[in-house]
Each structure stands twice: as structure tokens, then as C-alpha cells.
Amino acid sequence: MVRLREPHWFQHRLLKGPDTDINLHVFSAGCPETDRMLWFRDWLRSNARDRELYAGVKQELAGRNWSSVQQYAEAKTAVISAILARAHGTAGPRRSLPASHRTPRDGRWPVEFQLMVRKRRMVRAFREDPLAPEVVTRILANGNRAPSAGFTQGYGFLVLEAAEDRARFWQTITAAGHRPDPAETAAPLLVVPLACKAAYLERYAEPDKGWSDRDEGRWPVPYWYIDTGFAALLMLLTAVDQELGGLFFGLPLKAVAAVRAAFGVPADHEPIGVLAIGHPAPGGSTGSAWRGRRSLNEVVHRGHW
Numbered sequence: 001m002v003r004l005r006e007p008h009w010f011q012h013r014l015l016k017g018p019d020t021d022i023n024l025h026v027f028s029a030g031c032p033e034t035d036r037m038l039w040f041r042d043w044l045r046s047n048a049r050d051r052e053l054y055a056g057v058k059q060e061l062a063g064r065n066w067s068s069v070q071q072y073a074e075a076k077t078a079v080i081s082a083i084l085a086r087a088h089g090t091a092g093p094r095r096s097l098p099a100s101h102r103t104p105r106d107g108r109w110p111v112e113f114q115l116m117v118r119k120r121r122m123v124r125a126f127r128e129d130p131l132a133p134e135v136v137t138r139i140l141a142n143g144n145r146a147p148s149a150g151f152t153q154g155y156g157f158l159v160l161e162a163a164e165d166r167a168r169f170w171q172t173i174t175a176a177g178h179r180p181d182p183a184e185t186a187a188p189l190l191v192v193p194l195a196c197k198a199a200y201l202e203r204y205a206e207p208d209k210g211w212s213d214r215d216e217g218r219w220p221v222p223y224w225y226i227d228t229g230f231a232a233l234l235m236l237l238t239a240v241d242q243e244l245g246g247l248f249f250g251l252p253l254k255a256v257a258a259v260r261a262a263f264g265v266p267a268d269h270e271p272i273g274v275l276a277i278g279h280p281a282p283g284g285s286t287g288s289a290w291r292g293r294r295s296l297n298e299v300v301h302r303g304h305w
């Protein structure tokens with residue numbers, strides 16, 4: 001049975017059942033779309049990483065409710081374009097998105113964001129190539145777009161780019177007992193996000209908040225770490241957006257003290273970890289990712305725990 005007719009698009013027809021569970025796409029003879037689709041199929045057959053990415057996005061989209069096949073097809077377009085661009089070797093610095101991609105359509109954001117979230121896995125091996133200054137600035141500026149309690153913005157970023165500063169950083173934490181994987185140490189950018197508790201105690205003592213006793217017992221959770229963590233995640237996502245990889249790793253207590261001393265960190269600023277960012281290189285450990293992600297059912301408790 002014909003389920004969809006798109007005469008404007010190479011006479012496309014979508015046929016389904018009734019007695020078979022397939023989607024049969026028919027195009028006019030010799031149209032470029034069939035070549036593109038076959039090329040895409042062959043690429044996925046030979047490229048496990050993109051196959052997995054495409055399957056993941058399709059599964060995710062299939063779990064949503066769509067009011068039309070067309071809506072679903074449009075949502076798929078971003079991942080297909082990204083894979084095709086990479087496959088053809090044309091994935092350079094991202095061009096700005098067309099206006100239609102910058103606003104929510106039918107209350108949903110386009111799938112490109114979804115792709116970025118899925119691609120954000122920790123990278124633990126880097127090439128040494130330096131990053132363009134505007135890329136570094138964008139990463140840091142996006143970190144500074146973090147939401148923050150009372151708009152306190154009580155975070156700071158120690159940024160290490162010069163080879164000698166980075167070498168000193170790795171030496172400092174190695175001497176303090178943290179053994180980095182050599183593949184990680186090539187990263188051309190290190191950002192240490194620091195949380196400033198004092199800034200929050202001050203901010204919440206202001207008249208519109210009113211906790212003028214600065215009693216730490218009032219805080220249900222330490223917002224200074226939350227906000228600094230938000231900033232770190234924004235920087236990791238920006239790295240993905242710039243076709244880079246990033247790693248967030250924690251520092252043991254002794255290494256925290258050593259970094260403070262070596263880089264003149266003020267006493268009221270606390271490093272929450274370190275971001276290593278750069279062009280991904282092959283290899284590197286997978287860290288704790290072997291544990292696999294918990295299913296949504298294990299994580300989500302709807303209505304009541």
C-alpha cells in the first residue's frame with residue numbers, strides 16, 4: 001500500500017504491508033537520491049562507529065511519538081548529514097546552522113543537539129596539535145554561560161595552554177602521586193574549574209536572599225560544586241561541538257594541594273577536577289565506561305520512588 005507520496009522529491013513513494021513488515025522506498029529511475037542512499041548504506045556497513053551512532057539515534061527517535069512520518073524523517077536528517085559529511089571528508093569547522101535549525105520546531109529541538117550529547121564520551125588520548133585561540137575562547141566563554149545559584153557565578157578557570165605550564169602541571173600532580181596515562185598528557189588545553197564557596201556565602205547574605213549569618217548548615221547541597229560542574233559540562237559539550245575530545249578527571253587530595261601551591265590558587269578557590277581538551281587520537285583507555293550506562297528504567301522513578 002502507498003503510504004506517502006512526494007512527487008517533488010524524485011517521485012518518492014513509501015509503500016508498506018499489509019502482509020509484510022517493511023518500508024519500501026521507490027524513486028524515479030537514475031535519480032541521485034538512490035546513489036546517496038546506497039552510498040550511505042555501504043558506509044555504515046564498513047564503519048562500525050557511525051553504524052552504532054546512527055542506530056542509537058534511530059532507536060531514540062523511534063521511542064518518541066511522531067505525528068507524521070515526515071517529522072521523523074526530518075529529525076533523522078541531522079545525523080545523516082553529519083555522517084555523510086565526515087564520510088566524504090568535508091567535516092571541517094562547523095558552519096553556522098540554517099535559521100530553521102536554530103529555533104524549536106513543533107516544540108522540539110532539532111536532533112543535532114541529541115547527536116552532540118551522544119558523542120560526548122570522555123576521550124583519553126590526544127594529538128599535540130594546538131587549538132585555535134578562538135576555539136579556546138569559545139570553550140571558556142561557554143563555560144561562563146553556566147547557570148548558577150543566585151547568579152553567584154562563584155567559579156573560576158585556571159587555564160594552561162603553554163607547553164611549559166602544562167608540563168609543570170603534569171609534573172606537579174605526578175609528584176603528588178597521580179599517575180596520568182601518557183596518552184592524556186598530549187592535550188594542548190588544560191582547564192581547572194575552581195569552586196568558590198565564599199562567593200556563595202557572600203551572595204546569599206545579600207538582602208534578597210537573607211542568609212546573613214552565613215551558616216553553611218542552611219545549604220541543602222553545596223551549590224558551588226554544582227555550578228562549577230555545570231560549567232565543566234558546558235566546556236566538554238563545546239569541545240564536542242568543535243570536533244574535539246575532552247576528559248574530566250578528578251584530582252586526589254594531595255594533588256589538589258600541590259596544584260594550589262604550584263599555580264598560586266587562592267585559598268578560597270577549590271579545584272573540582274581537571275579538563276583535558278584536544279584533538280582525539282587513537283587509543284587511550286576507556287576508563288570506567290566498561291560498566292555500561294544504566295537503563296532509563298533504573299534511573300527514573302515516575303510519580304513515587
Ligand SMILES: Cc1cc2nc3c(=O)[nH]c(=O)nc-3n(C[C@H](O)[C@H](O)[C@H](O)COP(=O)(O)O)c2cc1C
Pocket residue numbers: 120121122123124248249250251273287288289
Ligand atoms: C567527578 C568525575 C570524576 C572523574 N574522574 C575521572 C578520572 O579521574 N579519570 C578518568 O579517566 N575518568 C574520570 N571521569 C570520567 C568517568 O569515568 C566517565 O564520565 C564515565 O566512565 C562515563 O563515561 P563517558 O563520560 O565516556 O560517558 C570522571 C568523571 C566525573 C564526572
